[in-house]
Structures are given as C-alpha cells and as structure tokens.
Amino acid sequence: MAFTLPELPYAKDALAPHITAETLEFHHGKHHKAYVDNLNKLLDGKPEAEKSLEAIALASEGPVFNNAAQVWNHTFYWNSMKPNGGGKPTGALLEAIDRDFGSFEKFAEAFTAAATTQFGSGWAWLVWNGSKLDVTKTGNADFPLKHGQTPLLTIDVWEHAYYIDFRNARPKYIETFLAHLANWDFASANFAKATA
Ligand code: ZN
Numbered sequence: 001m002a003f004t005l006p007e008l009p010y011a012k013d014a015l016a017p018h019i020t021a022e023t024l025e026f027h028h029g030k031h032h033k034a035y036v037d038n039l040n041k042l043l044d045g046k047p048e049a050e051k052s053l054e055a056i057a058l059a060s061e062g063p064v065f066n067n068a069a070q071v072w073n074h075t076f077y078w079n080s081m082k083p084n085g086g087g088k089p090t091g092a093l094l095e096a097i098d099r100d101f102g103s104f105e106k107f108a109e110a111f112t113a114a115a116t117t118q119f120g121s122g123w124a125w126l127v128w129n130g131s132k133l134d135v136t137k138t139g140n141a142d143f144p145l146k147h148g149q150t151p152l153l154t155i156d157v158w159e160h161a162y163y164i165d166f167r168n169a170r171p172k173y174i175e176t177f178l179a180h181l182a183n184w185d186f187a188s189a190n191f192a193k194a195t196a
Helices: 021-043 053-059 062-079 091-101 104-117 159-166 170-181 184-194
Strands: 122-128 133-139 150-156
Touching (some): 021 062, 053 062, 062 150, 091 104, 091 184, 104 122, 104 133, 150 184
Antiparallel strands (some): 122 133, 122 150
C-alpha cells in the first residue's frame, strides 16, 4: 500500500503571519510530498511497503531511511504547531519541565540553543528519554525514535522551513515558534502516552 501525504492539521493560512501560506505550500505541498513520492518509488513492489512508516524508518538506512524518517518528521512537525500556540504547557508536562530543566525558561533556552546550533539541516526536539525529559538535536532526517527516545515536540530547522518568511534569520524563526506556534496540547498528549 502506498503512503499518502497527510493533510495539514489546519488551513494553509492559519499560522500566518508567523508562517505564511506560501511557506506551507512549498514545505508541505512540495518538500513533504517529495519525501512521500520518493519513499513510494523506493518501496515499490517490496514487502517493506506493507509496514508502518516507523517500522520502515527503524529498520532502514540510506535513502529509504531518509525519506521514511522525513515523512514521519514532517507530519510530527505540522502537529507540533497550531494557530495561537506558543507560551507554556500546563499540568503534568509543565511540572516535568520544571523538575527536569529547572524552569520553563531554562527549557526554552536549551531548546533554542539546540535549534540554533544544529549545523546545517536538521531538527530540535523535546523528548522523553524513559526517565526524564531532554532536549536533543538531530541532523538531516535523523530522529529520536532511532535513539530510543520518544519525541514530544519538534521544530524543523532545515532552511526550507523558514527561508521564505524569515530569510536567514533562524533565531527569529525559533523565537516565533516558541512564542506563537508551539502546540503544547500535542506535546502533553505525547507525554501522557509516553509515561502511561
Ligand atoms: Zn522540512
């Protein structure tokens, strides 16, 4: 069964003015779609095509891994944002952030540093490592599931994620993500599942 490009969880203009419809047209409609199309071509007629995206990514390297993980990462990233997002989480996730980072502000500093210092293309993540929360960064298509960590929230720091709206100003994009876009409901639901 071929993989399909998932719909965005909001309208293309719903994240504007922070992330514009033009960015989402390219990032979702061209980049994310290309990963889906490439993966389908690579798996055409192979038994792996019947497996889940996660299973394929965890069992592969090279082009199959790169495309499978990028399909997964982008779907996770769309869900890591929402219109009128940003600010702080509440409840159990905020308590865990306070416990494991010292404060929400310390978490935001660590997340910003990871996203800023990821050299070249990649991702920054809030993860559950099995006993505590952590911030990590991964290069290119790499993702935390490959390292035994459960992702809770991510920001895409490939240039294609921010170049139309922010040009080369990656720090401004990261600041905007935390202030206006981060979907803490999604992260909290992931945290509840990971720690159930
Ligand atoms: Zn991307």
